[in-house]
Amino acid sequence: MTELLLVGVGQMGRPYLEAALRIGCTVRAVESRAAFPGLPVGTGADFYQVDNGLDESWLLGALQAAEQGPPQGVVAFAEAHVTAAALLQDRLGVPGPSLHAATISRNxxxxxxxxxxRGVSQPEFLLVPSIADAREWMAERLPVVVKPLxxxxxxxxxxxxxIEELDSAIERRGEGKLLVEGxxxxxxxxxEALVRDGSVLFENVxxxxxxxxxxxxxxxxxxGHRFEDPKVAQQVQEFTRLVLDAIGMRTGLAHLEFRLGPDGPVLMEVAVRTPGDHIAEAVCLTYGFDLYEGVVRLALGLPLDDLIQREPVQFAAVHHPDCPPGRITGIEGLSEIEAHPFVQRVSLNRGIGDLVKPLSSSSERIGYALVVAPTPEAREETLAFIQARLRITTVLDG
Ligand SMILES: Nc1ncnc2c1ncn2[C@@H]1O[C@H](COP(=O)(O)OP(=O)(O)OP(=O)(O)O)[C@@H](O)[C@H]1O
Ligand SMILES: [Mg+2]
Known part of the structure; x- marks a missing residue:
């Protein structure tokens, strides 16, 4: 029997579990204590608990699961699982992004x-032990972006x-290794790409x-974005391959982020794990095949030819509605949006009386809507419909 070891499941990693069971694998999955109670028991998968969500803890869980007999494949779900999975893939000699790519993905x-x-186009940058060490560099290049590793x-x-923001950032952020960038x-x-032995088998923008x-x-x-200008499409094609080469990507799912500047793509970051924000699900819907199964097959060294579709069959979007910060006093238009034929799902994580903070990171968002439309134009109309009809009102606490 083919065995797959899944490092991390959460909610958004469930489709890996389902895909592996569907294609007849037995599954061992590692999950943190906090997420353990929500796991789907009775599906035939065996679950191994780890203490917390730290990279190092995942490794112990993955090694303990592998002790029961070496699996034929190992899949990492999210960013914190990448290192443990890569160490195990390396030790067992099974396919994976490579220890090199996984290490780079985490930093x-x-x-x-x-x-x-490797000459990848990216912002000017400086790595410093502490933000104060970068003051002069930043002052000469404003605006700059400051980010943890x-x-x-x-x-x-x-x-x-x-300069005022610069001094306030130095004061607020204190000590600690940091990246500063133009x-x-x-x-x-x-x-997003499915990659085998460094070659791109499927890609989506x-x-x-x-x-x-x-x-x-x-x-x-x-x-399912398409660059209309063939020169830009070519630049993106060359750029993405160069990034894969630079990080030493072998086999698995790659997710990179870039901005399109006047001279072409510029790298924001690259990771060898499932993209967040339901993007993987939106890719599945757009191309009409199960991307998660693609990742499982890559991990097990199975062929992909009869699975992947390279052209969009419809156009999915994930939209996170926003509202002014404050306490929520009203939510209008939700049922109207849910009834829209191109809205697949709406999920709000706040209700009346809940507090909405000013948005400074993804976890502060109040929910999302998944849209799937037959054309890009219909998708735009649906997104505009959501924005016009969903009214979330707030008041500032007195
Ligand atoms: N040098 C830069 N120039 C312009 N924008 C930047 C730069 N670096 C980061 N950003 C912006 O900040 C966002 C977050 O940065 P980055 O992706 O590095 O952080 P992150 O915390 O890993 O984000 P996420 O997990 O949400 O993808 C980027 O998607 C981009 O919009
Ligand atoms: Mg990012």
């Missing part, structure tokens, strides 16, 4: 260094545009909308 400083050495969800990422302008995209500086919180993702 934005290593990303900048390895990409600089290992967080996600835009936590701790901020644009600094004036601020790149231009529209932002992500790129997602157009992004974020909040304005200083915090750049992701609000809308539109999958």
């Amino acid at each position: 934005k400083g290593l990303q900048r260094m390895s990409c600089a050495a 290992t967080f996600g969800g835009s936590v701790g990422v901020e644009q600094v545009s004036t 601020a790149v302008s231009g529209p932002e995209f992500s790129w 997602t157009a992004k909308e974020t909040t304005e500086p200083p915090y750049f919180v992701e609000l809308t993702h539109r999958c």
Whole structure:
């Protein structure tokens, strides 16, 4: 019997479990104590508990699960699972992104260094032990972006545009290793790809909308984006391959983010794990095949030819509605939106009386809507419909 070991499941990793069981694997899955109670028992999967969500803890769980007999494949779900999975893949000699790519995925400083050495287009950057060490560098290059090396969800990422903001950032942020970068302008995209032995088997471009500086919180993702200008399409093709080469990507799912500047794509970051914000589900809907099954098959060394579709069959988007900060006093239009034929799902995580903070990271968003439309135009109309009809009113606490 083929066995798959899944490091991390959460909610959004469930489709890996389902895909593996569907294709007849037995599954061992590692999950943290906090998420353990929500796991789907009785599905035939065996679950192994780890103490907490730290990278190191996942490794112990993954090794303990592997002790029961070596699995034929190992899949990492999210960013914190990448290192444990790569260590195990390396030890067992099964397919994976590579220890090199996984290590780089977990550290934005290593990303900048390895990409600089390969000539990947990326912002000017400086890595410093403490933000105060970068004061002069930043002051000469404003606006700049300051970011921690290992967080996600835009936590701790901020644009600094004036000397006053610079001094306030130095005061607020204190000690600790940090990356500072020139601020790149231009529209932002992500790129999701299934890769085997460094070769791209499937790829998708997602157009992004974020909040304005200083915090750049992701609000809308539109999958199946096509660059109309063939020169840009070619640049993106070459750029994405160069990034994979720079990080030493072997086999699995790659997710990179870039801005399109006047001279072409500029790297924001790269990761070898499932993209967040339901993008993987939106990719599945857009292309009409199960991307998660694709990842499971790659991990097990199985063929993909009869699975993947390279052209969109419909157009999915994930939209995170926003509202003014304050306490929620009213939510209108929800049932109208849910009834829209191109709205697949709406999920709000706040209700009347709940507090909404000013948006500075992804976790502060109040929910999302998943849209699936037959054409890009119908998708735009649906997104406009949501924005017009969903009214979330707030008051500031007195
Ligand atoms: N040098 C830069 N120039 C312009 N914008 C930037 C720069 N660096 C980061 N950003 C913006 O900040 C966002 C978050 O940065 P980054 O992706 O590095 O952090 P993150 O916490 O990993 O984000 P997430 O997990 O949400 O993808 C980017 O998607 C981009 O919009
Ligand atoms: Mg990012």
